[in-house]
Amino acid sequence: MGRAPCCDKASVKRGPWSPEEDEQLRSYVQSHGIGGNWIALPQKAGLNRCGKSCRLRWLNYLRPDIKHGGYTEQEDHIICSLYNSIGSRWSIIASKLPGRTDNDVKNYWNTKLKKKAMGAVQPRAAASAPSQCTSSAMAPVLSPASSSVTSSSGDACFAAAATTTTTMYPPPTTPPQQQFIRFDAPPAAAAAASPTDLAPVPPPATVTADGDGGWASDALSLDDVFLGELTAGEPLFPYAELFSGFTGAAPDSKATLELSACYFPNMAEMWAASDHAYAKPQGLCNTLT
């Protein structure tokens, strides 16, 4: 036995909202609030609409502070990163973008960003990629991602591909010379001042890789195997190139990158907790999920 429909579809108006209906709904919500019951709201507001339709119209269009269009490069970046990390959980992604709705972000992704991302990925997939950056590894980016990301390299490959184009992230002007990567905690103040107003950041360890690809004295604790891939032996992935691409800084021999990746179960939390002016960590967390 299925559920009863939320309203009688035959008797309520459907389709595009008229300006009069918009004004009716807006004025009602502004003076009475939604009252915790969207189903009952249309009747109270004198609207011949389904409650769900009213809710959607309010949330996606009439609500104050809604922004439409005009996505910034930073917003593109956030959407791509979060999509790659958590998949099509648009409500979560939209929550990181003030003024954006899940529907808006979803539409934006489906109509523009997805193509942009695919354009960024194709050249790298066709080329002889580093061992982890196979086309199959990129697949999670291009197909609807599951809510639980299990790929250990999808983020990295996606980001790597992005650096090969000029559409999303500018490519580095010079190849990396040496990888000297310092893993550091974001400053507590910076984390606290994060515009996304996030959960407190657990105190990460400081891990330093020496120039020979080995690890310095600080003890490693987490799944450091993955971190070790950054510098051990043949580089599996050009992180210095990647991050210089993000920051726009030339990857010099003493490039220091601040990463807060290692303690977050997924990219969303990691991103949210970081407010670095330097490298926004990409593709380092999925092994922990």
Place this chain on the structure above:
DNA sequence: AATCCTTCCAACCGCACGACG
């Protein structure tokens, strides 16, 4: 000018989940 094609986005649909009785 007419037709076809593509893009964009508002709106709909159905499912899942939590609250509640």
Place this chain on the structure above:
DNA sequence: TCGTCGTGCGGTTGGAAGGAT
């Protein structure tokens, strides 16, 4: 514990608008 209800969410659709032929 179970059923119902309201809400939230993600996928999909349909039509308007603009571009290409």
